[in-house]
Amino acid sequence: MDAAPxxxxxxxxxxxxxxxxxxVLVVAAMLVSLITPHKExxxxxxxxxxxxxxxxxTLIGLALPLHAAISHSVNLLDALLWGAAACAVQVIAYLLARAxxxxxxxEITDNxxxxxxxxxxxxxxxxxxxxAAMTP
Structure with a gap:
């Protein structure tokens, strides 16, 4: 298959x-940084x-679903919305891990x-x- 010019x-x-x-990555990473008690x-x-x-x-965990959101989106707004949803899931996962x-x-602060x-x-x-949950 030839690539489009x-x-x-x-x-x-x-x-x-x-x-x-x-x-979206920067905003989500800053949000995670704001909710963590330690100063990354x-x-x-x-x-x-x-x-x-x-x-x-955190960065990798955020970038993976952003990749899927962009890859499977039908337009830029779709990518933005799915990317934001994916990042919300990541923030919730962090909060559950902390719970x-x-x-x-x-432990992180104490290295x-x-x-x-x-x-x-x-x-x-x-x-x-x-x-993986973001299927077309």
């Missing part, structure tokens, strides 16, 4: 979907590997790597399921 219209569509995806960016700047691992998992392990934020790995694992695994 790049046109000005297709490039503008690319930029629109890219901007929407990155925009300060901890990461200080070299906290647990915080870096947990936040990397199951109330000390997870303390207990197991806490960061668990948080990342929850985000990525829910992100995969979330993405």
């Amino acid at each position: 790049m046109t000005a219209t297709s490039f503008l569509s690319f930029l629109a979907y890219l901007g929407t995806g990155v925009g 960016f300060a901890l990461i700047r200080a070299g906290n590997a647990s915080a870096a691992t947990a936040y990397a998992g 199951a392990l109330p000390r997870i934020s303390h 207990v790597i197991a806490g960061g790995i668990f948080a990342a694992g929850v985000s990525i695994s829910v992100g995969l399921i979330n993405a």
